[in-house]
Amino acid sequence: MSGWITVAGLGPGDDALITPQVQAALERATDIVGYFPYVARIPPRDGLILHGSDNRAELDRAAHALRMAAGGRRVVIVSSGDPGVFAMASALFEAVENGPPAWLDLDIRVLPGITAMLAAAARLGAPLGHDFCAINLSDNLKPWSVIEHRLRMAARGDFAMAFYNPRSRSRPQQFGQALDILRAECGGARLIAFARDVCKPDERLLTTTLAEATAEMADMRTVVIVGNAQTRRLGRFIYTPRSA
Amino acid sequence: MSGWITVAGLGPGDDALITPQVQAALERATDIVGYFPYVARIPPRDGLILHGSDNRAELDRAAHALRMAAGGRRVVIVSSGDPGVFAMASALFEAVENGPPAWLDLDIRVLPGITAMLAAAARLGAPLGHDFCAINLSDNLKPWSVIEHRLRMAARGDFAMAFYNPRSRSRPQQFGQALDILRAECGGARLIAFARDVCKPDERLLTTTLAEATAEMADMRTVVIVGNAQTRRLGRFIYTPRSA
Structure with a gap:
């Protein structure tokens, strides 16, 4: 054996x-x-x-x-x-x-x-270049209230964030609620990026602000990255400075 | 060109x-x-x-x-x-x-x-298997007060945590302060792991509790991982369940 x-x-x-x-x-x-x-x-x-x-x-x-x-x-x-x-x-x-x-x-x-968030970050620039959190937004195995609490703590710590499993057909409302929490905590100008099918032939990258973001921008094949207060656009890239 | x-x-x-x-x-x-x-x-x-x-x-x-x-x-x-x-x-x-x-x-x-934290996590089992944060403990480019605040927010969100650059000769006291904050927020029974020179010939892995952890267990070649409230030992491994 x-x-x-x-x-x-x-x-x-x-x-x-x-x-x-x-x-x-x-x-x-x-x-x-x-x-x-x-x-x-x-x-x-x-x-x-x-x-x-x-x-x-x-x-x-x-x-x-x-x-x-x-x-x-x-x-x-x-x-x-x-x-x-x-x-x-x-x-x-x-x-x-x-x-x-x-x-x-x-x-x-x-x-x-x-892992998907680091592949997505590399394609976008360096949005996770300083302290960050990774959060699974699926409530299959934990209560949604725990997810809401973690979003608030991550926002109050001014962490950049990466979300896995942001949205599925069985729970289409929750990602919209997550965006509402983030807008309340971080303001509408905060950058958010959607990376769908990252490193695959159909890869699609979209960067916008929390004010402009809609729940439909994400599905289960999307990794979502939210910047911290210092995250900025630079041409076609977004990045977070090391001093943030 | x-x-x-x-x-x-x-x-x-x-x-x-x-x-x-x-x-x-x-x-x-x-x-x-x-x-x-x-x-x-x-x-x-x-x-x-x-x-x-x-x-x-x-x-x-x-x-x-x-x-x-x-x-x-x-x-x-x-x-x-x-x-x-x-x-x-x-x-x-x-x-x-x-x-x-x-x-x-x-x-x-x-x-x-x-990245080092994911290599260390793989060698240890799966301590970052649920929501987690990555924090750089060096205050070269940000005030130590920001680091302390992030540690507290991460602990209150019950995130597992990975620390880069936990301790250097020029700032030997701060990692001890970080451990004090974590003990106060998470209790002494919380698991902590030290992975030094991970995936190199001199790799050294050590898992203990916050109560037993000392600042000397870390240096600049160490990645430190702290579990969340559900993280457990399982034989020679530590892991965080998916429902945590």
Whole structure:
């Protein structure tokens, strides 16, 4: 038995952002586990089994991967972006905590990747160049009131902010409420940027102000970045000075 | 004239974390600019000029790179980690803003890298698996009172936190003050992790509680991660659940 399990970040979409470390793990794997569109990014080869699964099946997927590793398979769970940022690494450890004690003795590794907010920031300039927060705006796993509180604390600390999962069809109103909170806390002149499908062929970047921003500018494929009080436009870029 | 300027992230130290996108830029460059130890990571080759410079010379370094790009050179400014996170991207845009207007017309790109906090998080488990903040604890470019305020807001929002530049010889007291604030806000049982020289041969990882943490556990080569109220140990790992 020499099974292992690795959670690997594929970055936001461009294969040129996949680290050699992740590439090497993919090449040694017997099994790839993950959400369908991420598994679809892995080229098939002899001896490699691809296990695509649905979104929101994170715990089942992690347990399946752990059972295979315990049985001697070499398993890579693929994640978009960085697996440690609103992705599969925490789900894997939740599954380990809830599973048989022997799972803790498995060879478990997390391999970082380029997370969407940092890819978006690079494409926009340097909006996260000073102190910042990352907030998941989905209330699937936490109450919306916690999200509202975190938005207020982040605004009062004058952090730049990056939002993951800003808006979905099942909760179209909440992102508008988040914008209302931010306008009240930060004022209408504060810069906000929407990066959709970042580093993919259909990438779309939009920078505007909180006063002009509307909820429809975001969907689940968008990362949203809000500047701090010093964040400014500079030609086609936005950036936050280091002294902010 | 076909000069360009790219700010590229080399990741935290292991070359297996350098993206193919950054590698390609390095191979096309005529000039590499950066802090000495980062430039030392680039293998010399015919036709490539290496320009190492001192720490804290960020604006001079950026202006030098911009002048070379304006003169037709293909310049890569190398940064540790991700250039957009407490690194050279913001310094470059500050230099552009303070320089001749023609610099804004240059071909300027930022290429993301694996930033230290996400490399450290991956080595530790998944401590940044839910909402988190990144804070630079250096007061070189901002008042210490701003840092204290941000620590309190981050704690009151129950964010996990990552600290860059936690402690230097020139300001040995401040990190102890930061720990005092965190103990007062979060309680002594809160988990804190110190990752020194992450992904380098001398890597050292230490997880403890705020009650047991001392200022001497950190230096400038350490990234510090503080959990949120839900962050827990699990065998040799620490992680933050997705519902936190």
